[in-house]
Amino acid sequence: MYWIKNIFILIFLFILGFCVYKFNNINFFHNSFNKEKFNNINLEKSSNTFKNKNIIFIETDTLKILIDKSTGNIVEASLLKYNKNVYNSDPLCLLKSKNNFIYQANSGILGLEKYNFHYDNFYNKKNIFVLSKNDNNLLVKMKWNSDNNVVSYIKTFIFEKGKHFIKIKYDIINRSGKSIDVSVYGNLNQSINVEKENKNYGFGMRTFRGAAYSNNKEKYNKINFDSIEKKSYLSNFSNNNNWIAMVQPYFVSAWIPDSSLKNKMFFDKINLRDVSVGYITEKFKIDSYNSKIFFSKLWLGPKVKKEMLEVSDSLHFTIDYGFLWFLSQPLFQLLYYLHSFLKNWGLSIIAITCIIKFIMYPISKIQYSQIAKMKGIQSEINIIKEKYKDNKNVMNKEIISLYKKNNINPIGSFLPLIIQMPIFLSLYYVIIESVELRHAPFVFWIHDLSDKDPFFILPMLMGITTFLLQSDSQDDNNENFQKKIINIMPVFFTIFFLWFPSGLVLYYIISNILTIIQQKIVYNEFKI
Numbered sequence: 001m002y003w004i005k006n007i008f009i010l011i012f013l014f015i016l017g018f019c020v021y022k023f024n025n026i027n028f029f030h031n032s033f034n035k036e037k038f039n040n041i042n043l044e045k046s047s048n049t050f051k052n053k054n055i056i057f058i059e060t061d062t063l064k065i066l067i068d069k070s071t072g073n074i075v076e077a078s079l080l081k082y083n084k085n086v087y088n089s090d091p092l093c094l095l096k097s098k099n100n101f102i103y104q105a106n107s108g109i110l111g112l113e114k115y116n117f118h119y120d121n122f123y124n125k126k127n128i129f130v131l132s133k134n135d136n137n138l139l140v141k142m143k144w145n146s147d148n149n150v151v152s153y154i155k156t157f158i159f160e161k162g163k164h165f166i167k168i169k170y171d172i173i174n175r176s177g178k179s180i181d182v183s184v185y186g187n188l189n190q191s192i193n194v195e196k197e198n199k200n201y202g203f204g205m206r207t208f209r210g211a212a213y214s215n216n217k218e219k220y221n222k223i224n225f226d227s228i229e230k231k232s233y234l235s236n237f238s239n240n241n242n243w244i245a246m247v248q249p250y251f252v253s254a255w256i257p258d259s260s261l262k263n264k265m266f267f268d269k270i271n272l273r274d275v276s277v278g279y280i281t282e283k284f285k286i287d288s289y290n291s292k293i294f295f296s297k298l299w300l301g302p303k304v305k306k307e308m309l310e311v312s313d314s315l316h317f318t319i320d321y322g323f324l325w326f327l328s329q330p331l332f333q334l335l336y337y338l339h340s341f342l343k344n345w346g347l348s349i350i351a352i353t354c355i356i357k358f359i360m361y362p363i364s365k366i367q368y369s370q371i372a373k374m375k376g377i378q379s380e381i382n383i384i385k386e387k388y389k390d391n392k393n394v395m396n397k398e399i400i401s402l403y404k405k406n407n408i409n410p411i412g413s414f415l416p417l418i419i420q421m422p423i424f425l426s427l428y429y430v431i432i433e434s435v436e437l438r439h440a441p442f443v444f445w446i447h448d449l450s451d452k453d454p455f456f457i458l459p460m461l462m463g464i465t466t467f468l469l470q471s472d473s474q475d476d477n478n479e480n481f482q483k484k485i486i487n488i489m490p491v492f493f494t495i496f497f498l499w500f501p502s503g504l505v506l507y508y509i510i511s512n513i514l515t516i517i518q519q520k521i522v523y524n525e526f527k528i
Contacts, residue, residue, distance in 0.1 A: 056124060058140055060131040060159045063166075063300065064091060069124065072142055072155055073106040077300045079164070079251070086439045086448040094251055094300055102274060103190045103246070105253060105298055107168055109153055111182030111283065115146040117153070136161045150176040164301025165256075165311050173291040180286045184294050186255040187278025188246045189270065192225045206249070207433045208320050211277045213244040213265055220317035222247070223267060228275045231268040241312035243299075244277055250435040252318045255279055256297040256311050302435040321433055327426035332434055339436075345449055346442030349427075349503050353510040356423060361518060363419060368522035373408045424508075431503045442506070449503030456498055458505040463494030465512035469519075 058065040059080075066076040077095035084090045095103050109117075124142050131138040138159040145152050151174055158167040174180050194209075211223040215234065244265045245254035257263045261281040268276040286292050297311050305316040321328030331352070338348040357364070380402060388395035403409070431437050431450050440449045445457065453459060467490040497505050 056127055056129065056140060056142075058129045058138070058157070058159065060138060060163075061161055062164055063159065065157075065159075065166075067140070067142075067157070069142070071106070072108055073104060074298075075104055077105070077253075079301060082251075082302060082435075083439060086451070092251070094253060101191045101194060103188075103253075105186070105188055105255075105300070106278075107184075107186040107255070107296060107298070108155070109170060109172065109182050109184060110280075111180060112146070112151060112153060115151045115176070117144060117146065117151075131159060131161060146176075150174075151180065163310070164299060164307060166298045166300065168296050168298060170294045170296075171291065172286055172293075174286045174288055177288050179288055181283045182286060183281045183283050184258065184261065184296065185278060185280040186257060186296055186298070187266075187276050188244075188253055188255065189274055189276045190246050191274050193273070207322075207429070209248045211245065211267065211275070212247045212318055213277075214242045214312070214314045214317070215265070216242070219314040220320075222320075223277075225275055228267045228269050228277075231266055234265045234267075241314070243312050243315055244279055245299075245315070245318060246277065247318050247320070249433065250438050251302055252299065252315070254299040254312075254315055254318075256299065256315075257281065258294045258296055261294065303433070304435060319433060321426070321429040324422055324426045324429065327422055328429045328433075331423075331426050332430045335430065336436065344442065345437055345440040345503065346446065346506060349449070349507050350510050352427075353507050354514065357511060357514040357518070360419065364515070364518060365522055368519045370408055371519075372523050372525075373406055377402060377406055377408075420511075424504075427507055428501070428504050431501045437503060440503075442502070446502050446506075449506070450501050452499050453502040453505065458502050458509065459494050459497045459500070462497055462505050462509045462512070463490045465509055465516070466490040466493050469512050469516055 054069045055075075056067040056069060058067065062080055064078040064080055065074055067073065068075045074095055075097050076093065078091040078093045080091045082092040084092050095105055097104060124140070129138060129140050140157040140159075142155045142157075143152070144154075151172070153173075154169075154171040156169040156171070158169060160167075168186075170184055172180075172182060208222055210225050211228065213221055213223070213234075215221075241256055241259060242263075243254045243256045245252050255278060257279045258281070261284065263279045263281050265279045266277070270276050281294075284292070299308065299311055299315065301307065303316070303319045305319060308315040308318075321332075334355070335345075335348050335352050338351045339345055342348050342351060381399060384395060384398045384402065388398060437450045439447070441447050442449055445455055446453065467487075470487065470490060497508070
């Protein structure tokens, strides 16, 4: 039976190794990033654009947008309902243009070049647009006329109150006396590398950052930035509100093109620093003395399923819970329901922990019963050990025979641990991917359940509860060395959990406390 006892040693060594890896990984990333040299190739219009009068400023109740008149593109977008971080109340800037980082949303028409079309000819008398409290919509028009007004192009940004998407209308009027072939396009440009995030999650696991798309065959497909090469295309990108997006933790930007047109999506590595993803329609004809109107939608906002369903039936798949999504999704739904009346995400985590422990109690009781039975026959085990101390094989056979006689299966004591690990990992992904828990406060010093405890108080409490749990369930049959390893494990668990989201550490503390209570109940039945 030594292999069963030595499982604890293996767990300890695994945790110790992972802690060492974690420290080294953090230092390596920091050092390598500082040495990274970017190729600062100038893209069209940098942040200097904001300093002149060629910018249109737009503000609704959800979005603050800056549009460059010389390109007709969005060069900055802030989400007014989401703070930059828990200590900074400035709005989160999703799209931005800096010297070493760009993230922009571009769109427009191709095919008017022979009429000397250039965005510098766009005009709009106003530079500031604000959605009033009494209005539900805000329209921002940018108009271009060719020489002699033979062709007109009007690009209209349509904002709705309370929404995180922008509807873009492309109106083309042809008075030239001959047909025009044009295409509509939309793309998202972003730098591959970003500044190191403040959050250091446990396990080294992070949610996905990169490109993603849906089409007629796949509702959610991820593309790593590193895998994007010089321009490549995918066809069959039409119908059913398909989209192409840039994805990051908690937030996403996505183009949803006009499904009445035949669209192709593309992925392009602009230079060593930046990539571009987007869509372009096949050329369509506008006959002489005719006009056509087309639409697209641009989502700039949080990963909130209910809101994203308004623009696409599959954009919510960007809420990426990883390989355990089938557990994470119902866990989040239950957590969301509990929050609807508890009004505190920390209390909701406590409540969901109680529910999980209650549901799993029949299985956990098996574990506690096995431990209780093993404690009950400890004196007999000690006699066998003393009697056959010079013959390990016989000693193990006698102990196994004793286990069978008392209906003890040591393997059964590990079953709850095996079941609880997927639940633990699923809740981990819920906390680091669900925007609802971003900056969610609990009590006192815990201002963000999705981030680590700033004072490491919760990890310390977790270590104490782990020690109490280990002491209460420790097998007296363990040898001195094994006892030392088991007793020191709470220390390494504490170190290991220092960087975990505080919401997950809170779950583990409550789970430990409930386990101790449940064990006491079972042990009382066996009068231990």
